[in-house]
Amino acid sequence: MDFLKDLLVGGMAGVISRTATAPLELYKIQLQSSYLKESNMKNVIKKEGIRYMWKGNFANCLRVFPQFAINYGTYNKCKRDIFYYIQDDKIKNFISGGIAGIVAMTAVYPLETIRTRLALQMNKSHYTSPLNVFKKLTIPELYGGLKISLLGFGPFNALNFMFYNMYLDYLNKYLKEEMITSKLLAGGFSGISSLTITYPTDLLRRRFQMEGFNSKTPKYNGIIDGFKRIIEKEGIGGLYKGLSVSYIRIFPCLAIQFWCMETGKSILK
Numbered sequence: 001m002d003f004l005k006d007l008l009v010g011g012m013a014g015v016i017s018r019t020a021t022a023p024l025e026l027y028k029i030q031l032q033s034s035y036l037k038e039s040n041m042k043n044v045i046k047k048e049g050i051r052y053m054w055k056g057n058f059a060n061c062l063r064v065f066p067q068f069a070i071n072y073g074t075y076n077k078c079k080r081d082i083f084y085y086i087q088d089d090k091i092k093n094f095i096s097g098g099i100a101g102i103v104a105m106t107a108v109y110p111l112e113t114i115r116t117r118l119a120l121q122m123n124k125s126h127y128t129s130p131l132n133v134f135k136k137l138t139i140p141e142l143y144g145g146l147k148i149s150l151l152g153f154g155p156f157n158a159l160n161f162m163f164y165n166m167y168l169d170y171l172n173k174y175l176k177e178e179m180i181t182s183k184l185l186a187g188g189f190s191g192i193s194s195l196t197i198t199y200p201t202d203l204l205r206r207r208f209q210m211e212g213f214n215s216k217t218p219k220y221n222g223i224i225d226g227f228k229r230i231i232e233k234e235g236i237g238g239l240y241k242g243l244s245v246s247y248i249r250i251f252p253c254l255a256i257q258f259w260c261m262e263t264g265k266s267i268l269k
Contacts, residue, residue, distance in 0.1 A: 012264060014068030023054065
């Protein structure tokens, strides 16, 4: 029952937090895929309307619920039943978070690719629905960028859970009467800390997912070639394109996510 509760709490926390910050996520994806000049926020609002700032969010929620359900469930399962003998909480949170991130990302990765493609098209120019994307893409295309995603999301998730618990312990010492504030701040700062370390892998993942989208999208021969060509063409700064808006998005997103997980966990006790 504990595992099923964790699945529900993690899934709902992911859906709520991602829906609340969907426009910022769309803007970040556009910056990471800057070679798609027609797909920017001004064009989205002008040609499609404000509601389309949430385009791709339905597909994203289809991915987010199972991903974060599996993520949170696996994380707690690892802590509770596998690595219970580890005395150092930092190490336990790091290892459990890393394993949970790898398992969750592998399980739902095609949905991540589908969401990215839906978000970057204009006026349904390429696809009409998530199912339509699935039918048009080959298996290698659906899993394009999985290796770099595991390389990035595994450490990101590991750091995220480790930092969250570290920050929460620290903040609770100074904000004893403000438990909600502590959880929100700990979640936001953990997201920023983890993202700063792993961001280049997220950018390269987006590039892999968009291969074959149109004639302007670059094609890389593996992870090393991808990093090398981005640096050659765009400089070191190219690896961090979209990082500033990612900071703006990740803070409220992770703050809401961790607060929802903590609240849901207390409700379902």
